[in-house]
Amino acid sequence: MKISKLFNEGGQNLGYIAELYKLYLTDPELVEPRWREFFQTFEKEEEKNGTVNGSSSLQISNLEAFYPREDKRSEVFPAISEVSALQERVYRMISAFRNRGHLKANINPLATTEIPKANIKDIDISFYNFSEEELKQEVRCANFQNKKTFILNQLIDELHKVYCSTIGLEFTHILEEEARLWIQQAFECRFENGYRLDSTWRLRCLQKILDAEVFENMLHTKYIGHKRFSLEGAETVIPMLDVMLQEAGKKDVEKVVLGMAHRGRLNILANTVGKPLEEIFTEFEDQGEQTVLGSGDVKYHLGFRSKYITQSGKLIELLLAPNPSHLEAINPVVEGMARAIQDSYGEGDKKKAMPVLIHGDAAFVGQGIVYETLNFYKLPGYTTGGTIHIIINNQIGFTTNPSEGRSTSYCTDMAKGIEAPVYHVNGEDVEAACWAVKNAVEFRNRFNRDVIIDLYCYRKYGHNEGDDPSFTQPAIYREIADKESIGTIFTKQLVSEGLITEEEVEEYKSSYKEKVENAFIELNSKPLPGEACPIIGKLRVYPPKTGVEKDQLKKIANAITNFPENFKPHTKLVKILEKRKEAILKGDLIEWGAAEALAFGSLLFDGVNIRLSGEDVARGTFSHRHIQLVSNEDERQRFIPLNTLLKEGATGHIEVYNSPLSEAGVMGFEFGYSAIDHNSLVIWEAQFGDFANGAQVIIDQFVSSSEAKWQLRSGLVLLLPHGYEGQGPEHSSARLERYLQLCADGNMCVCYPTTSAQYFHLLRRQALQKVKRPLVVMTPKSHLRTKAASSSILELEKGKFSTVLEEDLSPDGKPKYLVCTTGKIYHDFAPLLKESKSTSVKIVRFEQLYPFPDSEFREVVRELMPRNIFWVQEEPQNMGAWHYIEPLLRKELGREVAYIGRPASASTATGSLKRHLKEQKEIVETLISAVS
Ligand SMILES: Cc1ncc(C[n+]2csc(CCOP(=O)(O)OP(=O)(O)O)c2C)c(N)n1
Structure with a gap:
């Protein structure tokens, strides 16, 4: 049956x-x-x-x-x-408490807010119809608290104590049995196993809370109405972080990368990360106007590095990453930073660096990037061995209530998808919160998994200190106004325990107040700094040597097909790779994929590590890369032939990761990685350039502006397949115009190379350049294998990246027309111009658009007196490089420039191949007739 x-x-x-x-x-x-x-x-x-x-x-x-x-x-x-039988009901009850006891836990410090929960009956004891007699009986207890049996009455009490007190734990969704049973046991036995902090630590926690409280009070009185996004109502976070760092120190953690939003950030900077109070106040006084490099940023977005010493004398380096206003966007960046640090320790060592993310409840449930980041936890290319997440759950998002902001019971529910344990903790119970974070660090250390602490608290004021929250949450704010502060509650507790007296607490508060006051006095007695600092300054590329000796190129060519004897890739693929190798060895034309392999291989000889990630990058969207091979006999076996160059004397290595289907998350991760590791070439490739706009926040808030705002440099490379080939509105345009619009102050480099040699030198230039700035590259699709875009081996040996390429097609060296362009359209019109005997044209290709290569351009147009000047592009007029380059060309040439290309359009490209071909033909014909 x-x-x-x-x-x-x-x-x-x-x-x-x-x-x-x-x-x-x-x-x-x-x-x-x-x-x-x-x-x-x-x-x-x-x-x-x-x-x-x-x-x-x-x-x-x-x-x-x-x-x-x-x-x-x-x-x-x-x-x-x-x-x-009684026993079966008992088992059922234990199971119900383990699964759903959290729903009955006392986790909410507010009476006026409700945690939306299903009405579950089986965590109500009456559900089980135990008789008086039965309650006195000894029953078996499914290993509850590591015991074999219990008197039923006691069991019921203990179940309530464990599962329904100020921590509601969700853990039964964890499928990995060892992890699930470990946390179950730790939680059930916590009261016997060091749940309570010892008296020294309880006092230390009180100090931390008082520090947090006094800090906010001082800012409140000194800077009335200033935005500071106070931590009040959630001060418990400060002792939690302290305990977390102590515990991390015991677990061999040497570096902690912290990411968080605005709420309580100043407090954490002052009281956890140890940013000098004077510096924080300088920012309040806005004295930074004189000192900030670049544009700077508002005080509650800035990062800081410091050192934290644990009680046992262990040093932990802390890095609080700067972050933009865009909530949660920092998450993948912090993960990438942590991973870069971990990688610097050597393979597989994920313990020494620990990422910690502090979230808001509304943002955690609302922002998709949170899930994109959670999804990294187990992926080989992106795991950081588990992240500690702390949610400052003040039960409101600006003015929005949870019932308006989420469909789930808890704001943490999606984290269950990655089997993270979730501790819902009452923020007014300092010890409970500290136990949760201690246990979380231990869990992360043992199981390399993420953990979530959902700290239920409240927000004392409005969203910022200028907002009146009682307009929208009158009842809640009436309750909050009458509430005792967390400091007061904890003081009362410790006073009643005889650990401290009220007078001693007041004395301590006064001494901290004095420290803060002194910082003010110090600040105001200092003269304002003199000279304003320059902005980041124009990116001037002092090109390193990028040509590579033939012998080395040959070694790399041989490596392309160098895989172990027992590793057999697909036979067709072997033929393709053999052909690639032969082309290099024989000195035939080098196609795009081969040039890329040669650039990568040569960089390994230069000691540069390469990290390439993005959707399907190992094979390449267009099946052009094949940098990592799959065994035809055992799909799990993968091999990167270029890494065999180690035996040939290369000192760098290459890592290639097919990423999850995410743009914002993965690009953010790679940005974070590249911001920490300036010695590696970190590359993110879009499947089609069009999809990169899924990561627009990362591009706008980090890639283009992190240096101006936070002096945070990155050498990240974005490879964006771009070009009009009739594949429709979403497979044509990487939106070149958007990147160009973001360029200023030498913040990044935007290139559109037209040959494989140019691409080769560009990658090498980027990796070998000392000063790191992001590089955005429009890459080909249809020209990956064409002769037109392929280069000779000599160009790789001797050449360099040319920001501008020129061709004079005039019979007498006095061209009548100047045709300027960039990228793929050149390959569409140039052959026709070259064929036509009647043209007198000079073609200038901008291979680098930003920084605008003004002197190189001047050089190629010197003494030129063209009758007409044209700009040719295949993108619609409101897109592509036109609006960026037109004023620059006009300035350089002192003349009007005529536009040839598609008219402005709402959509990037047509969906009809026929129409595309017609449009493309029209562009070329318009040009030919204009110059004939
Ligand atoms: C991506 C994004 N959207 C909107 C905002 C505007 N905003 C700033 S704070 C906030 C509410 C955040 O609520 P929550 O995450 O609960 O954090 P809290 O401020 O309550 O600590 C909003 C909507 C923003 N900063 N970022």
């Missing part, structure tokens, strides 16, 4: 059996041996019948179908309780 059939025929016991079976699936030990045997027998039978996977009748989800709906359970259960 199938289990499903049994359930169908199970009549009124159906729900009960289903529940037992659920319990059995969680852990077979949780059900009585006779039930265990019973389920095992049926499983075996189903396996034999081959129905386990086919019919999925053993799946929980299937069982749900048989399980009575919530409102029917109470009807089913009384009937069962009459027939079933």
